[in-house]
Amino acid sequence: MSEQSGGLPGALAGELSRRFGARFSTSDSLREQHGRGEAYHPVRMPDAVVFAQSTGDVADIVKLCAAHRVPIVPFGAGTSLEGHVAAMQGGVSIDLSRMNEIVELNPEDLDVTVQAGVTRKQLNAYLRDQGLFFPVDPGADATLGGMAATRASGTNAVRYGTMRENVLALTVVLADGRVIRTRSRARKSSAGYDLTALFVGNEGTLGIITEATLRLQGIPEHVTSAVCPYPSVEAAVDAVIETIQTGIPVARIEIMDAITVSAVNAYSKLNLEARPTLFYEFHGSEAGASEQARRAQEIAASHGAEDFRWASDPAERARLWEARHNLHYATLAMRPGAKSWGTDVCVPISKLAEMLRESRKDNEKASFPVTLVGHVGDGNFHHGYIIDPDDPKELAEAEALNKRLVERAIALGGTCTGEHGVGYGKIKFMRAEHGEGVEVMRLIKQALDPQGLLNPGKVLPEPAAS
Numbered sequence: 099m100s101e102q103s104g105g106l107p108g109a110l111a112g113e114l115s116r117r118f119g120a121r122f123s124t125s126d127s128l129r130e131q132h133g134r135g136e137a138y139h140p141v142r143m144p145d146a147v148v149f150a151q152s153t154g155d156v157a158d159i160v161k162l163c164a165a166h167r168v169p170i171v172p173f174g175a176g177t178s179l180e181g182h183v184a185a186m187q188g189g190v191s192i193d194l195s196r197m198n199e200i201v202e203l204n205p206e207d208l209d210v211t212v213q214a215g216v217t218r219k220q221l222n223a224y225l226r227d228q229g230l231f232f233p234v235d236p237g238a239d240a241t242l243g244g245m246a247a248t249r250a251s252g253t254n255a256v257r258y259g260t261m262r263e264n265v266l267a268l269t270v271v272l273a274d275g276r277v278i279r280t281r282s283r284a285r286k287s288s289a290g291y292d293l294t295a296l297f298v299g300n301e302g303t304l305g306i307i308t309e310a311t312l313r314l315q316g317i318p319e320h321v322t323s324a325v326c327p328y329p330s331v332e333a334a335v336d337a338v339i340e341t342i343q344t345g346i347p348v349a350r351i352e353i354m355d356a357i358t359v360s361a362v363n364a365y366s367k368l369n370l371e372a373r374p375t376l377f378y379e380f381h382g383s384e385a386g387a388s389e390q391a392r393r394a395q396e397i398a399a400s401h402g403a404e405d406f407r408w409a410s411d412p413a414e415r416a417r418l419w420e421a422r423h424n425l426h427y428a429t430l431a432m433r434p435g436a437k438s439w440g441t442d443v444c445v446p447i448s449k450l451a452e453m454l455r456e457s458r459k460d461n462e463k464a465s466f467p468v469t470l471v472g473h474v475g476d477g478n479f480h481h482g483y484i485i486d487p488d489d490p491k492e493l494a495e496a497e498a499l500n501k502r503l504v505e506r507a508i509a510l511g512g513t514c515t516g517e518h519g520v521g522y523g524k525i526k527f528m529r530a531e532h533g534e535g536v537e538v539m540r541l542i543k544q545a546l547d548p549q550g551l552l553n554p555g556k557v558l559p560e561p562a563a564s
Contacts, residue, residue: 105145105188106124106145106146106166106168106189106190107166107168109166110162110165110166110168111124111146113162114146114162114190117162118148118149121148121149121150121151122146122147123147123148124145124146124147125147126143128147129143129144129146129147129191130143131176132147132171132176132183132185132191132193133184133191134176134183134184135176135177135178135179135180135181135182135184135521136176136177136178136179136238136426136440137178137180137181137437137438137440137523138437138439138487138496139180139181139184139521139523140184140487141184142181142184142186143185143188144171144185144188144189144190145168145185145188145190146189146190146191147173147191147193148190148192148193149193149195149196150192150193150196150197150308151197152197152308153269153271153277153308153309156192156194156308157271157275157277158275159190159192160192160273160274160275160306161274161275163189163190163551164273164274164549167549167551168189168551169185169186169187169189169190169551169553170189170192170306170551170552170553171183171184171185171189171191171192171302171553172191172194172243172244172247172302172306172307172553173191173193173194173195174194174195174214174240174241174243174247175195175217175238175239175240175244177238177239177240177244178244178518178519178521179440179518179519179521179523180515180518180519180520180521180524181522181523181556182247182248182519182553182556184522184555186522186555186556187554187555189551194213194241194243194244194308195215195241197213197215197216197243197308198213198215198216198217198220199212199213199216200212200213200224203224203228204283205228207283208230208313208314208315208316209266209283209311209312209313209314210232210311210312211267211309211310211311211312212309212312213308214241214242214244214246214308214309214310215241215243216241216243217240217242218232218234218235218239218240218242219239221312225314229316229317230315230316230317231314231315231317232264232312232314233254233257233258233259233264234251234252234259234260234261234264235252235253235254236250236517237253237422237425237426242310242312243307243308243309243310245261246261246268246297246298246307246310247298247299247300247302247307248261248299248518249261249298249299249519250517251473251517252473252517253352253419253422254349254350255473255476255478256342256348256350256351256476257347257348257349257350257381258315258349260517261298261299263313264312264313265294265298265311265312265313266283266294266311266312266313267279267280267282267283267294268280268293268294268297268307268309268310268311269307269309269310270293270297270305270306270307270308271305271306271308272305272547273304273305273546273547273552278305280293280294280296280297281293296542299519301519301521301553302552302553302556303543303547303552303554303556304543304546304547305546305552306552318381318382318387319382319384320381320382320383320384320386320387320388321349321380321381321387321412321415322379322380322387322388322390322391322408323350323377323378323380323408323409323419324377324378324379324391324394324395324406324407324408324409325370325375325376325377325378325406325407325409325418326375326376326395326398326405326407327371327373327374327375327403327404327405328373328374328375328376328398328402328403329373330402331353331374331454331455331470332451332454332455333401333402333403334353334375334401334403334474335353335450335451335454335474336451337376337397337398337400337401337403338351338376338447338450338474338475339447339450339451340397340400340401341475342447342475344393344397346394347380347381347382347390348378348379348380348390348475349381350378350379350473350475351376351379351475352376352377352422352471352472352473352474353374353375353376353377353470353471353474353479354374354375354377354422354425354469354470354471355458355469355470356372356373357467357469357470358425358428358429358469358470358471359371359372359373359375360372361425361428361432361469362422362424362428364428364432365421365424365427365428365431366417366421366424366428368417368418370407376403376474377418377419377422378391378394378406379415379419380394425469426438426440426482429482429484430484432467432484433466433467435486436466436484436485436486436487437484437485437486437487438469438482438484438485439483439484439485439496440480440481440483440518441480441482441483441500441504441515442478442479442480442516442518443478443479443503443507443512443514443515444476444479444507444512444513444515444516444517445477445507445510445511445512446477446510446511447474447476447477449477449510449511450477452510453479453506453507453512454470454472457481457502457503458470460503461481461499464483464495464499465491465492465495466483466485466486466495466496467484468481468482468483468484468499469482473517477512477516478517480518481499481500481503483496483500504524504530505530508527508530508531514527514528514530514531520556521556521557522555522556525557525558525559528557528559529562536558539558540558543558
Protein backbone atom coordinates (compact mmCIF):
# COMPACT_ATOMS: atom_id res chain seq x y z
CA MET A 99 0.00 0.00 0.00
CA SER A 100 1.17 3.54 -0.65
CA GLU A 101 2.81 5.39 2.21
CA GLN A 102 0.86 8.57 1.47
CA SER A 103 -2.45 7.20 2.78
CA GLY A 104 -1.62 4.12 4.84
CA GLY A 105 -3.56 1.78 2.56
CA LEU A 106 -7.19 0.87 2.09
CA PRO A 107 -9.37 -0.18 5.00
CA GLY A 108 -9.33 -3.97 5.07
CA ALA A 109 -13.12 -4.17 4.87
CA LEU A 110 -13.20 -2.06 1.70
CA ALA A 111 -10.39 -4.04 0.08
CA GLY A 112 -12.28 -7.24 0.85
CA GLU A 113 -15.55 -5.94 -0.59
CA LEU A 114 -13.90 -4.67 -3.76
CA SER A 115 -12.03 -7.94 -4.20
CA ARG A 116 -15.22 -10.00 -3.79
CA ARG A 117 -17.23 -7.77 -6.12
CA PHE A 118 -14.66 -7.30 -8.89
CA GLY A 119 -12.30 -10.26 -8.61
CA ALA A 120 -9.28 -9.93 -10.91
CA ARG A 121 -10.43 -6.42 -11.89
CA PHE A 122 -9.34 -5.24 -8.43
CA SER A 123 -5.60 -4.94 -7.90
CA THR A 124 -3.09 -3.57 -5.42
CA SER A 125 -0.02 -4.50 -7.49
CA ASP A 126 2.79 -1.96 -7.38
CA SER A 127 3.14 -1.79 -11.18
CA LEU A 128 -0.54 -1.04 -11.78
CA ARG A 129 -0.68 1.46 -8.95
CA GLU A 130 2.39 3.26 -10.32
CA GLN A 131 0.91 3.33 -13.84
CA HIS A 132 -2.27 4.89 -12.47
CA GLY A 133 -0.44 7.50 -10.43
CA ARG A 134 1.17 9.40 -13.29
CA GLY A 135 0.33 11.23 -16.51
CA GLU A 136 2.57 12.29 -19.41
CA ALA A 137 4.35 15.22 -17.77
CA TYR A 138 7.03 15.92 -15.21
CA HIS A 139 4.79 15.54 -12.14
CA PRO A 140 6.00 12.91 -9.66
CA VAL A 141 4.09 9.65 -9.29
CA ARG A 142 1.35 9.72 -6.65
CA MET A 143 0.08 6.14 -6.44
CA PRO A 144 -3.42 5.10 -5.46
CA ASP A 145 -3.78 2.30 -2.93
CA ALA A 146 -5.73 0.15 -5.38
CA VAL A 147 -6.99 0.07 -8.95
CA VAL A 148 -10.41 -1.19 -10.06
CA PHE A 149 -11.30 -1.69 -13.72
CA ALA A 150 -14.91 -0.73 -14.35
CA GLN A 151 -16.92 -2.12 -17.27
CA SER A 152 -20.22 -0.27 -16.84
CA THR A 153 -21.87 2.71 -15.23
CA GLY A 154 -23.23 0.29 -12.63
CA ASP A 155 -19.67 -0.79 -11.77
CA VAL A 156 -18.62 2.82 -11.25
CA ALA A 157 -21.65 3.52 -9.08
CA ASP A 158 -20.93 0.45 -6.95
CA ILE A 159 -17.27 1.41 -6.47
CA VAL A 160 -18.21 4.96 -5.54
CA LYS A 161 -20.81 3.80 -3.02
CA LEU A 162 -18.32 1.46 -1.36
CA CYS A 163 -15.61 4.13 -1.23
CA ALA A 164 -18.06 6.72 0.10
CA ALA A 165 -19.14 4.36 2.88
CA HIS A 166 -15.49 4.04 3.97
CA ARG A 167 -14.59 7.70 3.24
CA VAL A 168 -11.89 6.68 0.77
CA PRO A 169 -10.82 9.02 -2.07
CA ILE A 170 -11.60 8.16 -5.70
CA VAL A 171 -9.57 9.15 -8.78
CA PRO A 172 -10.94 8.48 -12.29
CA PHE A 173 -8.43 7.22 -14.88
CA GLY A 174 -8.78 7.04 -18.68
CA ALA A 175 -5.65 6.78 -20.84
CA GLY A 176 -3.21 8.58 -18.54
CA THR A 177 -2.34 11.24 -21.13
CA SER A 178 -3.02 14.28 -18.93
CA LEU A 179 -0.36 16.93 -18.40
CA GLU A 180 -1.23 18.67 -15.12
CA GLY A 181 -1.34 15.82 -12.63
CA HIS A 182 -5.04 15.03 -13.03
CA VAL A 183 -4.67 11.31 -12.25
CA ALA A 184 -2.27 11.65 -9.33
CA ALA A 185 -3.71 10.10 -6.18
CA MET A 186 -2.88 12.99 -3.85
CA GLN A 187 -4.46 11.23 -0.86
CA GLY A 188 -4.16 7.63 -2.02
CA GLY A 189 -7.46 5.83 -2.36
CA VAL A 190 -8.95 3.97 -5.33
CA SER A 191 -8.24 4.64 -8.99
CA ILE A 192 -11.23 3.74 -11.16
CA ASP A 193 -9.90 2.76 -14.58
CA LEU A 194 -12.57 3.41 -17.24
CA SER A 195 -10.54 2.20 -20.24
CA ARG A 196 -12.51 -1.06 -20.51
CA MET A 197 -15.75 0.90 -20.86
CA ASN A 198 -15.10 1.13 -24.59
CA GLU A 199 -18.45 0.44 -26.25
CA ILE A 200 -20.12 2.72 -28.76
CA VAL A 201 -23.61 2.72 -27.32
CA GLU A 202 -25.75 4.39 -29.98
CA LEU A 203 -25.08 6.07 -33.32
CA ASN A 204 -27.70 8.42 -34.77
CA PRO A 205 -26.33 9.43 -38.18
CA GLU A 206 -29.48 11.34 -39.14
CA ASP A 207 -29.09 13.52 -36.04
CA LEU A 208 -25.29 13.72 -36.32
CA ASP A 209 -24.70 12.43 -32.80
CA VAL A 210 -23.28 9.37 -31.07
CA THR A 211 -23.32 8.08 -27.49
CA VAL A 212 -20.16 6.35 -26.24
CA GLN A 213 -18.86 4.89 -23.01
CA ALA A 214 -16.16 6.96 -21.35
CA GLY A 215 -13.29 4.64 -22.31
CA VAL A 216 -13.80 4.92 -26.08
CA THR A 217 -10.82 6.77 -27.60
CA ARG A 218 -11.10 9.42 -30.29
CA LYS A 219 -9.24 7.25 -32.84
CA GLN A 220 -11.49 4.29 -32.08
CA LEU A 221 -14.58 6.43 -32.58
CA ASN A 222 -13.39 7.95 -35.84
CA ALA A 223 -12.46 4.53 -37.24
CA TYR A 224 -16.02 3.38 -36.41
CA LEU A 225 -17.58 6.45 -38.02
CA ARG A 226 -15.53 6.50 -41.21
CA ASP A 227 -17.87 4.27 -43.25
CA GLN A 228 -20.78 6.51 -42.26
CA GLY A 229 -19.07 9.56 -43.77
CA LEU A 230 -18.86 11.15 -40.31
CA PHE A 231 -16.13 12.15 -37.87
CA PHE A 232 -15.68 13.59 -34.39
CA PRO A 233 -13.58 16.74 -34.76
CA VAL A 234 -11.98 17.37 -31.35
CA ASP A 235 -8.36 16.31 -31.74
CA PRO A 236 -6.00 16.95 -28.80
CA GLY A 237 -3.23 14.91 -30.39
CA ALA A 238 -2.98 12.07 -27.88
CA ASP A 239 -5.37 9.14 -28.38
CA ALA A 240 -7.18 10.12 -25.21
CA THR A 241 -10.43 8.62 -23.98
CA LEU A 242 -13.52 10.65 -24.76
CA GLY A 243 -14.57 10.59 -21.11
CA GLY A 244 -11.23 12.07 -20.14
CA MET A 245 -11.48 14.63 -22.93
CA ALA A 246 -14.90 15.71 -21.63
CA ALA A 247 -13.66 15.78 -18.04
CA THR A 248 -10.76 18.10 -18.94
CA ARG A 249 -12.69 20.16 -21.53
CA ALA A 250 -10.11 19.15 -24.13
CA SER A 251 -9.45 21.05 -27.31
CA GLY A 252 -6.93 20.55 -30.10
CA THR A 253 -5.92 21.31 -33.64
CA ASN A 254 -9.45 21.54 -35.08
CA ALA A 255 -10.84 23.88 -32.43
CA VAL A 256 -10.58 27.04 -34.53
CA ARG A 257 -13.33 25.70 -36.81
CA TYR A 258 -15.18 23.01 -34.86
CA GLY A 259 -14.78 24.13 -31.26
CA THR A 260 -13.70 22.31 -28.11
CA MET A 261 -15.35 19.59 -26.03
CA ARG A 262 -17.53 22.32 -24.54
CA GLU A 263 -19.24 22.85 -27.91
CA ASN A 264 -19.27 19.19 -28.94
CA VAL A 265 -20.69 17.40 -25.88
CA LEU A 266 -24.49 17.26 -25.98
CA ALA A 267 -25.16 15.18 -22.86
CA LEU A 268 -23.42 13.12 -20.20
CA THR A 269 -24.09 10.24 -17.86
CA VAL A 270 -22.40 11.02 -14.55
CA VAL A 271 -21.94 9.10 -11.30
CA LEU A 272 -22.13 11.48 -8.34
CA ALA A 273 -20.12 11.27 -5.12
CA ASP A 274 -22.81 9.22 -3.35
CA GLY A 275 -23.19 6.76 -6.23
CA ARG A 276 -26.31 8.28 -7.76
CA VAL A 277 -26.40 8.25 -11.58
CA ILE A 278 -27.70 11.23 -13.54
CA ARG A 279 -28.19 12.11 -17.19
CA THR A 280 -27.40 15.79 -17.71
CA ARG A 281 -29.85 16.41 -20.58
CA SER A 282 -31.55 14.88 -23.64
CA ARG A 283 -30.19 14.53 -27.18
CA ALA A 284 -32.10 17.59 -28.37
CA ARG A 285 -29.79 20.20 -29.88
CA LYS A 286 -31.04 22.91 -27.54
CA SER A 287 -32.99 23.20 -24.33
CA SER A 288 -34.14 25.93 -21.94
CA ALA A 289 -35.08 23.47 -19.20
CA GLY A 290 -33.18 24.10 -16.00
CA TYR A 291 -29.51 24.59 -15.24
CA ASP A 292 -26.94 23.49 -17.81
CA LEU A 293 -25.57 20.44 -16.01
CA THR A 294 -23.69 19.29 -19.09
CA ALA A 295 -21.58 22.44 -19.06
CA LEU A 296 -21.00 22.00 -15.32
CA PHE A 297 -19.50 18.53 -15.72
CA VAL A 298 -17.55 19.21 -18.93
CA GLY A 299 -14.22 20.30 -17.45
CA ASN A 300 -14.91 19.16 -13.88
CA GLU A 301 -11.76 16.96 -13.94
CA GLY A 302 -13.43 14.25 -11.89
CA THR A 303 -13.93 16.54 -8.89
CA LEU A 304 -17.75 16.82 -9.10
CA GLY A 305 -18.69 13.49 -10.64
CA ILE A 306 -17.35 10.68 -12.82
CA ILE A 307 -18.37 10.76 -16.49
CA THR A 308 -19.30 7.28 -17.71
CA GLU A 309 -21.05 8.04 -21.02
CA ALA A 310 -21.06 10.99 -23.41
CA THR A 311 -23.34 11.98 -26.26
CA LEU A 312 -21.26 13.84 -28.83
CA ARG A 313 -21.94 16.08 -31.82
CA LEU A 314 -20.61 14.73 -35.12
CA GLN A 315 -19.58 16.32 -38.42
CA GLY A 316 -19.66 15.14 -42.01
CA ILE A 317 -16.27 14.20 -43.45
CA PRO A 318 -15.33 17.13 -45.72
CA GLU A 319 -15.60 16.59 -49.45
CA HIS A 320 -12.09 17.98 -49.90
CA VAL A 321 -9.16 18.62 -47.55
CA THR A 322 -6.08 20.63 -48.42
CA SER A 323 -3.08 21.13 -46.14
CA ALA A 324 -0.06 23.40 -46.39
CA VAL A 325 3.12 24.10 -44.48
CA CYS A 326 4.53 27.61 -44.68
CA PRO A 327 7.74 29.00 -43.11
CA TYR A 328 7.91 32.62 -41.94
CA PRO A 329 10.78 35.00 -41.20
CA SER A 330 9.75 35.26 -37.54
CA VAL A 331 7.18 34.06 -35.01
CA GLU A 332 5.70 37.55 -34.95
CA ALA A 333 5.18 37.54 -38.72
CA ALA A 334 3.48 34.16 -38.53
CA VAL A 335 1.17 35.33 -35.74
CA ASP A 336 0.28 38.50 -37.65
CA ALA A 337 -0.67 36.31 -40.61
CA VAL A 338 -2.85 34.17 -38.34
CA ILE A 339 -4.63 37.19 -36.91
CA GLU A 340 -5.36 38.58 -40.37
CA THR A 341 -6.50 35.17 -41.62
CA ILE A 342 -8.99 34.82 -38.77
CA GLN A 343 -10.19 38.42 -38.91
CA THR A 344 -10.74 38.14 -42.65
CA GLY A 345 -13.20 35.33 -41.98
CA ILE A 346 -11.40 32.52 -43.80
CA PRO A 347 -12.89 29.34 -42.27
CA VAL A 348 -9.54 27.59 -41.81
CA ALA A 349 -9.96 24.21 -40.12
CA ARG A 350 -6.52 24.07 -38.52
CA ILE A 351 -3.76 26.63 -38.13
CA GLU A 352 -0.83 25.59 -35.97
CA ILE A 353 2.50 27.27 -35.21
CA MET A 354 5.92 25.86 -34.38
CA ASP A 355 9.07 27.85 -33.76
CA ALA A 356 12.41 26.95 -35.33
CA ILE A 357 13.62 24.84 -32.39
CA THR A 358 10.43 22.82 -32.43
CA VAL A 359 10.54 22.29 -36.21
CA SER A 360 14.09 20.96 -35.87
CA ALA A 361 12.95 18.49 -33.21
CA VAL A 362 10.07 17.31 -35.39
CA ASN A 363 12.37 16.91 -38.40
CA ALA A 364 14.76 14.73 -36.41
CA TYR A 365 12.08 12.57 -34.79
CA SER A 366 9.64 12.16 -37.71
CA LYS A 367 12.23 12.21 -40.54
CA LEU A 368 10.84 15.31 -42.21
CA ASN A 369 12.81 17.97 -44.06
CA LEU A 370 10.96 21.16 -43.16
CA GLU A 371 12.90 24.41 -43.03
CA ALA A 372 14.01 25.09 -39.46
CA ARG A 373 12.13 28.38 -39.26
CA PRO A 374 8.93 29.54 -37.56
CA THR A 375 6.25 27.63 -39.44
CA LEU A 376 2.49 27.55 -39.79
CA PHE A 377 0.61 24.34 -40.56
CA TYR A 378 -2.72 24.98 -42.31
CA GLU A 379 -5.68 22.78 -43.19
CA PHE A 380 -8.76 23.75 -45.19
CA HIS A 381 -12.03 21.80 -45.38
CA GLY A 382 -14.94 22.09 -47.80
CA SER A 383 -15.81 21.50 -51.42
CA GLU A 384 -12.83 21.29 -53.76
CA ALA A 385 -13.52 24.80 -55.04
CA GLY A 386 -14.22 26.18 -51.56
CA ALA A 387 -11.14 24.70 -49.90
CA SER A 388 -8.96 25.85 -52.79
CA GLU A 389 -10.32 29.39 -52.51
CA GLN A 390 -9.71 29.43 -48.74
CA ALA A 391 -6.14 28.27 -49.31
CA ARG A 392 -5.53 30.86 -52.04
CA ARG A 393 -6.69 33.70 -49.81
CA ALA A 394 -4.59 32.44 -46.88
CA GLN A 395 -1.56 32.17 -49.15
CA GLU A 396 -1.97 35.80 -50.22
CA ILE A 397 -2.07 36.89 -46.58
CA ALA A 398 1.00 34.77 -45.82
CA ALA A 399 2.95 36.38 -48.64
CA SER A 400 2.07 39.85 -47.33
CA HIS A 401 3.74 38.89 -44.04
CA GLY A 402 6.98 37.69 -45.57
CA ALA A 403 6.24 34.00 -46.13
CA GLU A 404 8.00 32.72 -49.20
CA ASP A 405 6.02 29.67 -50.20
CA PHE A 406 3.34 27.18 -49.26
CA ARG A 407 4.34 23.53 -49.32
CA TRP A 408 1.11 21.85 -50.38
CA ALA A 409 0.03 18.43 -49.08
CA SER A 410 -3.17 17.44 -50.88
CA ASP A 411 -2.24 13.75 -50.97
CA PRO A 412 -3.95 12.02 -48.00
CA ALA A 413 -0.85 10.01 -47.09
CA GLU A 414 1.43 13.06 -47.08
CA ARG A 415 -1.14 15.08 -45.16
CA ALA A 416 -1.49 12.32 -42.57
CA ARG A 417 2.30 12.16 -42.21
CA LEU A 418 2.52 15.89 -41.50
CA TRP A 419 -0.20 15.83 -38.86
CA GLU A 420 1.14 12.63 -37.33
CA ALA A 421 4.46 14.44 -36.92
CA ARG A 422 2.62 17.31 -35.24
CA HIS A 423 0.84 14.91 -32.88
CA ASN A 424 4.13 13.19 -31.99
CA LEU A 425 5.61 16.49 -30.91
CA HIS A 426 5.71 15.53 -27.22
CA TYR A 427 7.96 12.58 -27.98
CA ALA A 428 10.00 14.59 -30.49
CA THR A 429 10.82 17.15 -27.84
CA LEU A 430 11.80 14.49 -25.31
CA ALA A 431 14.22 13.08 -27.90
CA MET A 432 16.01 16.45 -27.92
CA ARG A 433 17.41 15.62 -24.50
CA PRO A 434 17.37 11.90 -23.68
CA GLY A 435 16.39 11.21 -20.08
CA ALA A 436 14.67 14.57 -19.68
CA LYS A 437 10.99 15.26 -19.05
CA SER A 438 8.78 17.88 -20.60
CA TRP A 439 7.18 20.44 -18.31
CA GLY A 440 4.33 21.12 -20.69
CA THR A 441 2.30 24.25 -20.10
CA ASP A 442 -0.33 26.15 -22.05
CA VAL A 443 -2.09 29.48 -21.88
CA CYS A 444 -4.71 31.17 -24.03
CA VAL A 445 -5.16 34.89 -24.70
CA PRO A 446 -7.45 36.99 -26.90
CA ILE A 447 -6.07 36.64 -30.41
CA SER A 448 -5.32 40.37 -30.61
CA LYS A 449 -2.89 39.90 -27.70
CA LEU A 450 -1.19 36.81 -29.10
CA ALA A 451 1.75 38.54 -30.81
CA GLU A 452 2.59 40.50 -27.65
CA MET A 453 2.25 37.38 -25.53
CA LEU A 454 4.58 35.32 -27.70
CA ARG A 455 7.11 38.13 -28.08
CA GLU A 456 7.46 38.59 -24.32
CA SER A 457 7.58 34.85 -23.57
CA ARG A 458 10.29 34.41 -26.23
CA LYS A 459 12.46 36.95 -24.37
CA ASP A 460 12.16 34.83 -21.22
CA ASN A 461 12.74 31.54 -23.00
CA GLU A 462 15.90 32.73 -24.76
CA LYS A 463 17.54 33.03 -21.32
CA ALA A 464 16.59 29.48 -20.26
CA SER A 465 19.35 26.98 -19.51
CA PHE A 466 17.37 24.16 -21.18
CA PRO A 467 15.49 23.83 -24.49
CA VAL A 468 12.03 25.43 -24.69
CA THR A 469 9.65 24.46 -27.47
CA LEU A 470 6.66 26.34 -28.88
CA VAL A 471 3.58 24.93 -30.56
CA GLY A 472 0.18 26.51 -30.67
CA HIS A 473 -3.39 26.30 -31.88
CA VAL A 474 -2.93 29.95 -32.68
CA GLY A 475 -6.22 30.36 -34.52
CA ASP A 476 -7.89 30.65 -31.12
CA GLY A 477 -5.04 32.25 -29.17
CA ASN A 478 -3.87 29.05 -27.44
CA PHE A 479 -0.24 27.95 -27.37
CA HIS A 480 2.04 25.54 -25.50
CA HIS A 481 5.59 25.68 -24.24
CA GLY A 482 7.59 22.61 -23.34
CA TYR A 483 10.41 23.12 -20.83
CA ILE A 484 12.70 20.14 -21.48
CA ILE A 485 14.19 19.64 -18.05
CA ASP A 486 15.96 17.19 -15.80
CA PRO A 487 13.28 16.68 -13.14
CA ASP A 488 15.92 15.55 -10.66
CA ASP A 489 17.76 18.88 -10.90
CA PRO A 490 16.29 21.32 -8.34
CA LYS A 491 17.76 24.31 -10.18
CA GLU A 492 16.07 23.38 -13.46
CA LEU A 493 12.78 22.71 -11.71
CA ALA A 494 12.93 26.11 -10.03
CA GLU A 495 13.82 27.80 -13.31
CA ALA A 496 10.93 26.11 -15.14
CA GLU A 497 8.60 27.05 -12.29
CA ALA A 498 9.62 30.69 -12.62
CA LEU A 499 9.20 30.69 -16.41
CA ASN A 500 5.78 29.10 -16.12
CA LYS A 501 4.72 31.59 -13.45
CA ARG A 502 5.70 34.59 -15.59
CA LEU A 503 3.98 33.06 -18.61
CA VAL A 504 0.69 32.51 -16.79
CA GLU A 505 0.71 35.84 -14.98
CA ARG A 506 1.31 37.62 -18.30
CA ALA A 507 -1.54 35.72 -19.95
CA ILE A 508 -3.98 36.59 -17.16
CA ALA A 509 -2.89 40.25 -17.26
CA LEU A 510 -3.69 40.31 -20.99
CA GLY A 511 -7.21 39.03 -20.40
CA GLY A 512 -6.36 35.37 -20.91
CA THR A 513 -6.38 32.14 -18.93
CA CYS A 514 -3.83 29.96 -17.14
CA THR A 515 -4.80 27.02 -19.34
CA GLY A 516 -6.59 26.84 -22.66
CA GLU A 517 -6.88 23.07 -22.79
CA HIS A 518 -4.53 21.17 -20.48
CA GLY A 519 -6.78 21.77 -17.50
CA VAL A 520 -5.87 22.62 -13.91
CA GLY A 521 -5.19 19.27 -12.21
CA TYR A 522 -2.96 20.17 -9.30
CA GLY A 523 -0.26 21.73 -11.50
CA LYS A 524 -2.09 25.02 -12.01
CA ILE A 525 -4.14 25.30 -8.83
CA LYS A 526 -1.88 28.13 -7.67
CA PHE A 527 -3.18 30.41 -10.44
CA MET A 528 -6.91 29.90 -9.94
CA ARG A 529 -7.47 32.82 -7.57
CA ALA A 530 -5.52 35.22 -9.77
CA GLU A 531 -7.76 34.29 -12.68
CA HIS A 532 -11.14 33.82 -10.99
CA GLY A 533 -11.02 35.84 -7.77
CA GLU A 534 -14.16 35.28 -5.72
CA GLY A 535 -15.35 32.90 -8.41
CA VAL A 536 -13.16 30.27 -6.74
CA GLU A 537 -15.37 30.43 -3.64
CA VAL A 538 -18.46 29.90 -5.79
CA MET A 539 -16.77 26.85 -7.30
CA ARG A 540 -16.05 25.64 -3.77
CA LEU A 541 -19.75 25.92 -2.86
CA ILE A 542 -20.61 23.73 -5.86
CA LYS A 543 -17.94 21.22 -4.86
CA GLN A 544 -19.23 21.08 -1.28
CA ALA A 545 -22.81 20.59 -2.45
CA LEU A 546 -21.97 17.72 -4.81
CA ASP A 547 -19.08 16.13 -2.90
CA PRO A 548 -19.46 17.04 0.78
CA GLN A 549 -16.89 14.46 1.92
CA GLY A 550 -14.33 15.74 -0.60
CA LEU A 551 -13.66 12.25 -1.97
CA LEU A 552 -13.73 12.90 -5.73
CA ASN A 553 -10.21 13.53 -7.08
CA PRO A 554 -9.12 15.55 -4.04
CA GLY A 555 -6.37 18.13 -4.41
CA LYS A 556 -7.34 19.11 -7.96
CA VAL A 557 -8.78 22.30 -9.49
CA LEU A 558 -9.59 24.17 -6.25
CA PRO A 559 -6.89 25.74 -4.05
CA GLU A 560 -7.09 25.42 -0.29
CA PRO A 561 -9.52 27.91 1.29
CA ALA A 562 -8.04 31.35 1.86
CA ALA A 563 -7.02 32.06 5.45
CA SER A 564 -9.68 34.11 7.24
